[in-house]
Amino acid sequence: MDVIMPQLGETVAEGRIGNWFKQVGDKVAAGDNLFEIETDKVTMEVQAIESGVLSEIRVPAGETVPVGTVVAVIGETAAGKVTQAAPAAITEAKQSPAKVALSPFEAVRTPKGLSGRVAAPQDLKLTPLARRLIAQQGLDVAPIARAVRGRGGWRIAAADVRTAPRARAEAPAPVAARIEPGPGDRVEPLNQIRARTAEHLAAAWRAAPHVFQAVEVDFSAVDKARGAAKQDFLERHGVPLTYLPFVARAACLALAEFPRCNAYFDGDRLVVRGKINLGIAVDLDHEGLVAPVVHDAARVKLPDLAVAFSGLAGKARAGMLVLSDLEGGSYTITNNGSFGTLFTAPIINVPQVAVLSFDAVTKRPVVVDTGQGDAVMARPAALIGQCFDHRAMDGAYSAAFLARLKEILETTDWSAELG
Numbered sequence: 202m203d204v205i206m207p208q209l210g211e212t213v214a215e216g217r218i219g220n221w222f223k224q225v226g227d228k229v230a231a232g233d234n235l236f237e238i239e240t241d242k243v244t245m246e247v248q249a250i251e252s253g254v255l256s257e258i259r260v261p262a263g264e265t266v267p268v269g270t271v272v273a274v275i276g277e278t279a280a281g282k283v284t285q286a287a288p289a290a291i292t293e294a295k296q297s298p299a300k301v302a303l304s305p306f307e308a309v310r311t312p313k314g315l316s317g318r319v320a321a322p323q324d325l326k327l328t329p330l331a332r333r334l335i336a337q338q339g340l341d342v343a344p345i346a347r348a349v350r351g352r353g354g355w356r357i358a359a360a361d362v363r364t365a366p367r368a369r370a371e372a373p374a375p376v377a378a379r380i381e382p383g384p385g386d387r388v389e390p391l392n393q394i395r396a397r398t399a400e401h402l403a404a405a406w407r408a409a410p411h412v413f414q415a416v417e418v419d420f421s422a423v424d425k426a427r428g429a430a431k432q433d434f435l436e437r438h439g440v441p442l443t444y445l446p447f448v449a450r451a452a453c454l455a456l457a458e459f460p461r462c463n464a465y466f467d468g469d470r471l472v473v474r475g476k477i478n479l480g481i482a483v484d485l486d487h488e489g490l491v492a493p494v495v496h497d498a499a500r501v502k503l504p505d506l507a508v509a510f511s512g513l514a515g516k517a518r519a520g521m522l523v524l525s526d527l528e529g530g531s532y533t534i535t536n537n538g539s540f541g542t543l544f545t546a547p548i549i550n551v552p553q554v555a556v557l558s559f560d561a562v563t564k565r566p567v568v569v570d571t572g573q574g575d576a577v578m579a580r581p582a583a584l585i586g587q588c589f590d591h592r593a594m595d596g597a598y599s600a601a602f603l604a605r606l607k608e609i610l611e612t613t614d615w616s617a618e619l620g
Contacts, residue, residue, distance in 0.1 A: 450618065482533060
C-alpha cells in the first residue's frame with residue numbers, strides 16, 4: 202500500500218516530513234504513528250490506515266513535498282529501501298477519493314520541465330481545469346501567476362489561462378545585496394513556523410493594498426463590568442476575564458452590520474462570508490505566529506469566547522493545534538495590549554480583507570460632557586485599529602465599521618452579557 206502525503210486541509214498544498222516514527226522493516230499496525238508532518242500552520246502526526254511492514258521510505262525526514270506524493274510503502278515484507286531522492290525526483294501519487302481528502306485546488310508543478318513551482322498555500326492555487334488547460338497547451342505558469350498575483354488574486358482559474366497571451370510580465374523584484382556576518386554576529390536559522398510566517402506575511406503585504414485606521418475607545422463600561430465579575434468569572438470558568446473577549450464580541454456585532462469586512466478575495470470577486478469565523482493571533486514565544494479560529498463566533502456568548510480564546514492559545518503554545526483549529530478564518534484580531542503598545546498596524550491575513558488590532562487599555566485624559574459643561578477626566582481608553590484591503594472597501598466604510606465598534610464597546614450593558 203502506498204502511503205501518501207495527505208491533504209490536511211483546503212489551504213494546505215504541501216508538507217514537510219519532520220520525523221519518521223517507524224523505520225524500514227518495522228511492523229506497522231493500523232493506527233500506529235508513522236511520521237510527523239510540519240506544515241505552514243501546525244505540526245501533526247500521521248497514522249497508518251493498514252497493517253503490514255514498512256517496506257520503503259521514499260521521502261526522508263526534512264524533505265518538503267506536495268500533497269499526494271508517495272512518501273512510503275507498507276507491504277507484507279520489508280524491501281529495505283530508503284530513497285534519498287531530491288524533491289524534484291520524488292514520485293507524485295495519483296490522488297483518489299479513498300486516499301486523499303479532495304480540495305477544489307491542486308498543488309502543481311509547472312509544465313514543460315520548469316524548475317519553479319507555484320507556491321502554496323500562501324501564494325497561488327490552480328483549479329483542476331486550469332491545470333489541465335496549461336498542460337494541454339504547454340503554457341508557462343510563471344507569467345499567468347504573475348498576472349494573477351499582480352491583481353491580488355490567490356488562485357489561477359480557467360479564465361486566467363485563456364487570457365494568458367495578454368498577461369503582462371512584471372520586472373523581477375530587486376534583490377538585496379548579501380551581507381556576510383561579521384565578527385560577533387550570530388546567525389539564527391528560521392524554524393519552520395517562523396519561516397512560513399515570514400513567507401505568508403510577505404506575500405500578503407505584496408497582494409493587498411493596506412490602509413490603516415484607528416479610533417480611541419473609552420473602556421469605562423467594559424471596565425466596570427469586568428472589574429465586578431472577574432474574580433467570580435475566574436472561579437467559575439478557570440480562565441481570567443481579559444479585555445479581548447469584549448472586543449471580540451463587539452467586533453462580531455459590528456461585522457454583522459458591515460459584512461464586507463468579513464470577506465475574502467477569490468480572483469476578481471469579493472466573497473462575503475455568511476458566518477463570522479474569528480481568528481485570534483497567538484504569539485509562539487516570539488518564534489512565530491498562528492491564528493486559531495473560533496467558528497461561527499457571532500453565535501458564541503461572551504463568557505464562552507473568553508474560554509475558547511484561552512483554550513486555543515494554550516493549545517497553540519503547547520503545539521497541540523489541529524488543522525480544524527486553524528482553517529476557515531474570515532476575520533482576525535491581534536492583541537498586543539499586554540505589552541503596553543499604543544497602536545499596531547498589522548498585516549492582513551489574506552485572502553481575508555481586514556484585520557483588527559487592539560492595544561493597551563490605560564488611563565487617559567478624556568473630555569467628558571457632564572451636562573454642566575466639559576470636564577477632563579481620567580478614563581480607561583485604548584486605540585482600536587483596522588487594516589483593510591482597499592480593493593474590498595473604501596475608507597468611509599471601514600471608518601463607519603470602527604465607529605460602530607466604538608459605540609458598541611462604550612454603550613453596551615456588559616454586565617448583562619456576562620450574566
